Amino acid sequence: xxNRHIFVTFLPRLLGLTISISTLTAxxxxxxxxxxxxxxxxxxxxxxxxxxxxxxxxxxxxGSYVAGxxxxxxxxxxxxxxxxxxxxxxxxxxxxxxxxxxxTYVTRGLLALANNxxxxxxxxxxxxxxxxxxxxxxxxxxxxGAAVLATVLGNVLNSSVANxxxxxxxxxxxxxxxxxxxxxxxxxxxxxLYRAGYDPYAGGDFLxxxxxxxxxxxxxxxxxxxxGWFSTHPxxxxxxxxxxxxxxxxxxxxxxxxxxxxATHLAAIDGMLYGDAPDExxxxxxxxxxxxxxxxxxxxxxxKLINSSQAVFAQGPDGAIIKFDxxxxxxxxxAYLTDIWADGLSLRDISKINSSLDGTTAIHEQSDKISRLxxxxxxxxxxxxxxxxxxxxxxxxxxxxxKATARGFKKLTVAxxxxxxxxxxxxxxxKEDDRVQNFVQQxxxxxxxxxxxxxxxxxxxxxxxxxxxxxKIITDLQVF
Numbered sequence: 445x446x447n448r449h450i451f452v453t454f455l456p457r458l459l460g461l462t463i464s465i466s467t468l469t470a471x472x473x474x475x476x477x478x479x480x481x482x483x484x485x486x487x488x489x490x491x492x493x494x495x496x497x498x499x500x501x502x503x504x505x506x507g508s509y510v511a512g513x514x515x516x517x518x519x520x521x522x523x524x525x526x527x528x529x530x531x532x533x534x535x536x537x538x539x540x541x542x543x544x545x546x547x548t549y550v551t552r553g554l555l556a557l558a559n560n561x562x563x564x565x566x567x568x569x570x571x572x573x574x575x576x577x578x579x580x581x582x583x584x585x586x587x588x589g590a591a592v593l594a595t596v597l598g599n600v601l602n603s604s605v606a607n608x609x610x611x612x613x614x615x616x617x618x619x620x621x622x623x624x625x626x627x628x629x630x631x632x633x634x635x636x637l638y639r640a641g642y643d644p645y646a647g648g649d650f651l652x653x654x655x656x657x658x659x660x661x662x663x664x665x666x667x668x669x670x671x672g673w674f675s676t677h678p679x680x681x682x683x684x685x686x687x688x689x690x691x692x693x694x695x696x697x698x699x700x701x702x703x704x705x706x707a708t709h710l711a712a713i714d715g716m717l718y719g720d721a722p723d724e725x726x727x728x729x730x731x732x733x734x735x736x737x738x739x740x741x742x743x744x745x746x747x748k749l750i751n752s753s754q755a756v757f758a759q760g761p762d763g764a765i766i767k768f769d770x771x772x773x774x775x776x777x778x779a780y781l782t783d784i785w786a787d788g789l790s791l792r793d794i795s796k797i798n799s800s801l802d803g804t805t806a807i808h809e810q811s812d813k814i815s816r817l818x819x820x821x822x823x824x825x826x827x828x829x830x831x832x833x834x835x836x837x838x839x840x841x842x843x844x845x846x847k848a849t850a851r852g853f854k855k856l857t858v859a860x861x862x863x864x865x866x867x868x869x870x871x872x873x874x875k876e877d878d879r880v881q882n883f884v885q886q887x888x889x890x891x892x893x894x895x896x897x898x899x900x901x902x903x904x905x906x907x908x909x910x911x912x913x914x915x916k917i918i919t920d921l922q923v924f
Contacts, residue, residue: 445725445734445756445769490547494531498721501534501552509712510550510568513561513705517569520639528572536719538657542571555713556869556916557653559902561705562646566637570647573632643704649902656899664748664891710914714871718918719889720751722866728889732756732768733856735864739828741768741853744845764834764842766849773827777804777819780827786817798851801828805850814839818850828853865920872917874909883909888920 494500501507514530528546533539535551542548548571550564558564638644720726725734727749733740743749743766747758758766773780781804782791791806802821807814818830832846867889880894880903887893898905900916909915 445751445754489543490529490531493543493547493549494533497533497535497537497549497551498724499534501532501717503532503716505712506552506555506716507532509561509708510555510564513565514548514568514572516640517565517636518572520569520636530568534717534721538654540567540571548572552716552718556716556718557657557900558650558709559653559704559706559900560643560646561709562637562642563650563653564709565640565642565705566634566647566650569632569634569636569640573636646704653899653902660892660895660899707914710871710916713869713916716869718867718869720866722864724751725756726864726866726889727751733864735856735861738856738858738861739822739854740856741849743849744842746845760834760842762835762838762842764838765831766833766846767831769829770822770826771829772825773819774825777802777821777827780804781806781817781819785819785829791817797847798853801853801855803850803853805847809836812836816843816846816850820850820853867918867920870917870919870921871914874911874913874915876911878909878911880909883915883917886917886919888918890918 510532511530514528518526518528526546528548530548530550532555533549533551536553537551538553538557540548540550540554548568550567550571554567555564558567634644634647637646643649722735725732725737730745730747730749731740731742732749732751743758744760747760747764747766750757750759755767755769757768760766771785773784775784778794782794786806786808789808791808794804794806797803797805797818798820803818805816805818807816809815812835813833814836815831815833818828818832820828820830822828830846830850832842832849834842872883872886880897884894884897887897890896897903897915897917898907900918903909
């Protein structure tokens with residue numbers, strides 16, 4: 445959940461870090477796709493996408509790294525004379541996409557998952573291939589204006605449950621590419637990788653890693669798929685094997701060596717932010733804590749927290765949902781709840797809750813759902829709001845947890861907020877006696893840490909570590 449005041453203050457500076465790259469060829473012929481890109485280099489939806497995905501990630505080391513490999517891939521694409529505008533988005537979501545006009549985006553979440561430079565280059569090559577093949581032209585025309593922002597918000601929310609609340613379809617940034625277009629972009633991307641001197645197998649390797657992560661997230665979220673790179677780049681079941689098979693056909697020289705660029709990649713992301721940014725607040729198990737707005741609350745053990753730029757959500761059993769956000773309000777919490785927020789709704793059991801924050805709660809019943817509404821005084825003309833909803837048959841069993849969440853909401857002291865640190869990627873070297881558990885014990889802020897450690901480092905379920913190699917961990921220690 446974003447601190448809007450901080451975001452607005454720094455937005456112009458954030459936008460300035462978008463990377464523009466082009467080749468050095470000045471007099472080459474321009475094909476139809478190139479002309480289209482150059483004519484739309486100031487695409488009106490560019491700023492909307494940046495806002496929806498939390499801004500541009502401010503890190504010169506990461507930005508320079510992505511710019512360099514993107515230029516290398518662009519020069520090896522089917523349209524090497526065109527200009528591309530590459531943006532690293534400050535989002536924990538694993539995602540990348542492109543728009544006509546050469547606008548190409550990759551999230552820091554994707555950079556964290558990738559195991560080497562070749563895998564990042566594979567993703568960028570795939571996206572650039574969609575642009576050079578003009579795959580996005582038709583679907584982009586259907587996504588201009590408010591529709592783009594709406595679908596981007598659905599993507600950022602990272603939860604079909606959240607989409608049910610705010611009525612935004614989780615269809616990804618734009619309509620999905622066709623299977624034929626995906627295969628074509630895979631092939632063009634692998635060719636670009638090979639021409640650029642990268643390991644052409646890396647595209648299939650990253651698809652496999654993405655598949656493992658998607659399966660993990662679906663399992664941890666109760667079987668609901670998590671939108672991300674697969675939401676706009678659907679896995680057809682055999683893309684990994686097809687990509688590897690095509691790469692095998694390119695590698696005919698027995699002396700050819702696979703160039704991964706792992707050391708370069710790990711050096712670039714060492715210390716990179718992982719998960720939510722400080723101005724979005726942090727999820728730590730069942731707790732949501734906001735170091736800048738200085739508050740915290742906890743959800744029941746059966747609920748899973750999901751953060752977004754617009755609100756905080758928690759998904760529970762039987763389709764139960766908790767939604768938390770903030771709003772402007774000068775009235776008392778009683779007046780705001782009954783006369784403003786729930787104006788026109790039939791309410792019952794209006795009462796005080798969380799007296800330390802001047803809180804008011806009420807029940808709203810629909811035909812098949814019951815919601816507990818909560819308003820808490822935030823100060824400075826604002827209120828905190830909860831919608832805690834479940835099917836009518838399950839509400840009585842869940843309402844005790846709903847009320848506990850509202851009553852346990854508290855403001856943090858300056859000292860308490862100061863102790864909250866964001867998660868970051870840290871690169872460590874495997875020593876002779878190190879085992880997987882030595883690194884798993886250092887992981888912070890993630891569920892099932894051993895599984896996540898293995899996915900992050902491309903290790904199989906029982907694969908051992910190799911002495912002298914480097915690995916990624918997730919930690920809140922700030923010494924790098």
